[in-house]
Amino acid sequence: MSDHAICMYDKCSRPSQVIIETGKMQIWLCREHFSQLAYRMARAAENRGSVSLRDLRVVEAGDGKIRIFIRRQAKKK
Numbered sequence: 001m002s003d004h005a006i007c008m009y010d011k012c013s014r015p016s017q018v019i020i021e022t023g024k025m026q027i028w029l030c031r032e033h034f035s036q037l038a039y040r041m042a043r044a045a046e047n048r049g050s051v052s053l054r055d056l057r058v059v060e061a062g063d064g065k066i067r068i069f070i071r072r073q074a075k076k077k
């Protein structure tokens, strides 16, 4: 039914197993890229107290592929 049976992460061709709704779009990821993202979000949350899906920056990498970055909020003590 969907074009997104494959993980959307750049250069990945594993089947997608997790869908993240950012509000703007759906991001389809395989387990590995999802874990990676979850880990990065957890790290960001530790560093600054909180992190939300709005802090994700999705960059198109062509071919329907994406890369995901976490926005830095430069609020340091």
Ligand SMILES: [Zn+2]
Pocket: 007, 008, 009, 012, 013, 014, 029, 030, 031, 032, 033
């Ligand atoms: Zn992947």
